[in-house]
Amino acid sequence: MTGDDRELGLDRNITRRDFLDGVAIAIGGAVVGPHALHAASARRGAGRAAMRDGTYPPALTGLRGSHVGSFEALHALRDGTFWKHAKAPVPTHEEYDLIVVGAGISGLAAAHYFRANRPGAKVLILDNHDDFGGHAKRNEFIYAGETHIGYGGTQSIDSPSPYSPVAKALIAELGIDVASYGKALDSALYLSLGLKPGFFFDAATFGADRLVVGDPRAADPAALAASPLSATARHDLERLTTERLDPFPGLSVAVKKAKLARMSYADFLTHVWKVDPAVVRLYRKVPHPLFGAGIDVVPAQDAYGLGLPGFQGMGLDDVPGPGQNWDSRKSEEAESYYFHFPDGNATIARLLVRSLIPTAIPGSTAADVVTARADYARLDEAGSDVRIRLGSPVMRVRHLGAPAKAKRVEVTYLQNGTLRSATGGAVVLACWHQVIPYICPELPTAQKTAMTFETKVPLVYTNVLIRDWTAFQRLGVRSVATPGLWHDSVSLDMPVSVGSYRHPRSPTQPIVLHLNKSLAKPGLPIRMQHLAGRTELYTTPFDTIERNVRGDLLRVLGAGGFDPARDILGLTVNRWPHGYAYQYNSLFDDFWFEGAETPCEVARRPFGRLAVANADAGAYSYTDAAIDHGHRAVQEILRLDP
Numbered sequence: 001m002t003g004d005d006r007e008l009g010l011d012r013n014i015t016r017r018d019f020l021d022g023v024a025i026a027i028g029g030a031v032v033g034p035h036a037l038h039a040a041s042a043r044r045g046a047g048r049a050a051m052r053d054g055t056y057p058p059a060l061t062g063l064r065g066s067h068v069g070s071f072e073a074l075h076a077l078r079d080g081t082f083w084k085h086a087k088a089p090v091p092t093h094e095e096y097d098l099i100v101v102g103a104g105i106s107g108l109a110a111a112h113y114f115r116a117n118r119p120g121a122k123v124l125i126l127d128n129h130d131d132f133g134g135h136a137k138r139n140e141f142i143y144a145g146e147t148h149i150g151y152g153g154t155q156s157i158d159s160p161s162p163y164s165p166v167a168k169a170l171i172a173e174l175g176i177d178v179a180s181y182g183k184a185l186d187s188a189l190y191l192s193l194g195l196k197p198g199f200f201f202d203a204a205t206f207g208a209d210r211l212v213v214g215d216p217r218a219a220d221p222a223a224l225a226a227s228p229l230s231a232t233a234r235h236d237l238e239r240l241t242t243e244r245l246d247p248f249p250g251l252s253v254a255v256k257k258a259k260l261a262r263m264s265y266a267d268f269l270t271h272v273w274k275v276d277p278a279v280v281r282l283y284r285k286v287p288h289p290l291f292g293a294g295i296d297v298v299p300a301q302d303a304y305g306l307g308l309p310g311f312q313g314m315g316l317d318d319v320p321g322p323g324q325n326w327d328s329r330k331s332e333e334a335e336s337y338y339f340h341f342p343d344g345n346a347t348i349a350r351l352l353v354r355s356l357i358p359t360a361i362p363g364s365t366a367a368d369v370v371t372a373r374a375d376y377a378r379l380d381e382a383g384s385d386v387r388i389r390l391g392s393p394v395m396r397v398r399h400l401g402a403p404a405k406a407k408r409v410e411v412t413y414l415q416n417g418t419l420r421s422a423t424g425g426a427v428v429l430a431c432w433h434q435v436i437p438y439i440c441p442e443l444p445t446a447q448k449t450a451m452t453f454e455t456k457v458p459l460v461y462t463n464v465l466i467r468d469w470t471a472f473q474r475l476g477v478r479s480v481a482t483p484g485l486w487h488d489s490v491s492l493d494m495p496v497s498v499g500s501y502r503h504p505r506s507p508t509q510p511i512v513l514h515l516n517k518s519l520a521k522p523g524l525p526i527r528m529q530h531l532a533g534r535t536e537l538y539t540t541p542f543d544t545i546e547r548n549v550r551g552d553l554l555r556v557l558g559a560g561g562f563d564p565a566r567d568i569l570g571l572t573v574n575r576w577p578h579g580y581a582y583q584y585n586s587l588f589d590d591f592w593f594e595g596a597e598t599p600c601e602v603a604r605r606p607f608g609r610l611a612v613a614n615a616d617a618g619a620y621s622y623t624d625a626a627i628d629h630g631h632r633a634v635q636e637i638l639r640l641d642p
Helices: 003-008 034-044 072-078 105-117 165-173 178-184 221-226 231-242 253-261 265-272 277-283 300-305 332-336 346-356 433-439 445-453 470-475 526-539 542-560 590-594 599-603 623-638
Strands: 062-065 090-096 098-101 123-126 138-143 146-151 196-201 210-213 386-389 394-399 409-415 418-424 427-429 457-466 477-481 489-492 511-518 568-580 610-612
Touching: 003 542, 062 542, 072 394, 072 433, 090 123, 098 105, 098 409, 098 418, 105 123, 105 346, 105 427, 105 623, 123 409, 138 457, 138 568, 146 457, 146 511, 165 623, 210 221, 210 477, 221 231, 231 277, 253 300, 265 277, 265 300, 346 386, 394 433, 427 623, 433 445, 445 599, 457 526, 457 542, 470 477, 470 542, 489 542, 526 568, 542 568, 610 623
Parallel strands: 062 568, 090 418, 098 123, 098 427, 123 386, 196 477, 427 610
Antiparallel strands: 138 146, 196 210, 394 409, 409 418, 457 511, 457 568, 477 489, 489 511
């Protein structure tokens, strides 16, 4: 342990590692070596289902998301080694009307829709993780007797276009009143304290470490004046945001958009506007939260839709562009249909679980579910019509007989190191599409090929519980863009209070910080960037991520008195090597530009008694897509046995 490590607090006993195989280590008691504690943390999350060992997954800290134990067997299956050493499955003799592979929102919604159409039907939901919800993950920290909640994945009920009628109906059925969000959000809190967005210029990218209040990317005069940007870069930025340039005069809007669809925003800035390279670096990561990639591979057409500058003189209007992914001019309905719970869309997953297994989560409203403690022992009880079996990766799905005539499907899964099998009248594959060809090799070759095209977007959502947020108050910021650091941004938790859960109002109170990171690799085609980023995520140890979190927070907030050794109380890193559904890109996907049949349309075709769900089925990384495709998959199954 070096002096720098101690300065960052890496020797401190915080809730990233305060349980040793389930035995609490008292604060102030004997200090156990951090490496031993980290190893214990890994063992604790190594795929043991909560109903068996009594752990409560939302409160587990350290490395979460795709945790240790959730992926190793599936990687062996991918690599062709699993079945070389596997023993014959042990039949459970369990028979279900439906088996769902994947306990994310799409799989839970599919089970909900099936039960709504077939009351009393027996349903088994299998998932490789130790918690339900998929990417809709809930993180809890307990400090001084208070529970602090963060979102470790899917953030909000939101969409760049109007929510689908199917998804809206389910949201309403679950009791979520989206229109009441204005009452839940304290929109004036941070403003009343004088807190604004900020931007951190790092030395490696911009020549100096400097935090400025305001957004220089919007040509904020104060932020620009305080920035380390050269006079040339400042001039180019002002020109980019104010001048009215039309590089394609005389062309129709449709033709202009077609040109922008074939040009990256980085090239648009470099070759059309000819701005200083520092300006390009300034905008480099703006699209990361949406696409998991930077402006080097995001079309200029999508940058226009995001509201980025440089298009104000082109006379563009709402004429749809080819394959357009995003349009900032949302309809009034899309703008207003937004709700963020303290745990993000994990609340949707919890409400679905409550509807399927009422005894698992107490309460009856969308408000009381926020503070309700789920009873994981109730998820897989014998005799229950619906059972959710966690820590159980599915290794094989096959029809019992010819797919066109079969009446049953066998599903083989791994539980506690033993292969087991159950049968269902039908199966919804609500898991990541990339894994389906390996667990279901009998699918047609064209369909399996289409599934492998859906390269998931890697990302990290990190939640940090801090002792207080007085440093933010002293510095005058509520969020900071940090494009040159390991995480892309850091922000105070959204000031939302629901039910009995209250967001902190005073900077002297503990609060959850949320940090985002996308694993983009500039210089590669977009899908290759995602693959390289996934490899990096799997090979980066938790200790390295923690060191980056602590060091970067010190660089950004140190001038405000933030001390990572003193102020960090808890740390949870939600690692998602398979994160967002990949959304098609007109720079690389000709079928999207030309309007041809897309891989996701081929991938989601029903096959025998199998139906395909998940947001991957729409190549659209939003919760309404996950719900829609869970609903569609069930309709396909219901037609098998009318």
